[in-house]
Amino acid sequence: MKLYTSHRAPNPRRVRWVMAEKGIEGVEIVEIDLLTGEHRTPEYRARVGVPHVPALELDDGTTISESVAICRYLEAMHPEPNLFGRDPREQAVIEMWTRRCEFYLANPIMLNVRHSHPALAALEATQLPQVAEYNRLSAEKFMRTLDRRLAEHAFIAEDRFTMADMVAVVGLDFARRIRYRPPEELTRLARWMEACRARPGAKAGV
């Protein structure tokens, strides 16, 4: 297998983190430079179908994009430690929280960064401060939801680290590019973030 990835971007980091949690080795890593547009070349698009990283090329030639689909495939191949749930109820709760963390936290943070960071003007044709601000406020609204949830749970979806935590903390870490820090009063969020960042897998693909 080959993983097309970029150490600058948050979605590829999800895949690297899952690989580290599960101790997956033997995957060829192909670094793609987003700032010079290597993901937009005809060769890359012909292989992956879309100008996105990460993408996982399987040995039969199938290429999978979309980080969560790649991570779920890796879980099917390497079930332990479990990140997506052990039974249908757990799987549903974890997918629900993973999607919430993606849509209401990671995505608005990404838009905040892309509309603020000078070096990312290359990826965002028109950077708009209002878009950055709107998305910062959306993300903070969900941070408060998480802070309440983490008053009663050690982690977001279940009482162990799952895909939902990983998507959330990768999103929050991306905001460090613009020196953003979550509101200080969210102390449960801070405690949980520290626990996630202390995992050995957190250092993969950064």
Place this chain on the structure above:
Amino acid sequence: MKLYTSHRAPNPRRVRWVMAEKGIEGVEIVEIDLLTGEHRTPEYRARVGVPHVPALELDDGTTISESVAICRYLEAMHPEPNLFGRDPREQAVIEMWTRRCEFYLANPIMLNVRHSHPALAALEATQLPQVAEYNRLSAEKFMRTLDRRLAEHAFIAEDRFTMADMVAVVGLDFARRIRYRPPEELTRLARWMEACRARPGAKAGV
């Protein structure tokens, strides 16, 4: 089990369609009126955690929001006909296309409709014609991607109807609210859309 749903909204329709495909019966249907804000009442938020439909209340009291998480749970309980993939490779390809259809087609169509339809001003505090137009163009870009894909495949992800097709056609059908029709030259898209709409499940939850 209880399903909180609204016949006016596209995400609940995904769940109703999956239930119809699989012949799932015995789920209590609770209709939520979005236009009067029934999903924003303290009772509803206390039960579901977020002001969203659909939500599935399991018999143990767990409530699942996020339509795709609900549909995957229903698949685990009622595996046939298969909509999410039979092995890890199929599951990855179907999830990849489901996510693409969601993010690059269904979501921009929803924003186009919410920023255009007079009756939806209640849901969208500030309707902006530029937002409607930007999202229409984004959705049409992905419709062209699908039209090319459908030149070689009967359906989007695999050569049978899957979750990816369902998410895409539910998205496209929502655009009928503003009398939108896809560009006429996309003839493979039109052929595929007709095949999906002819399925008995397509009439559920509309």
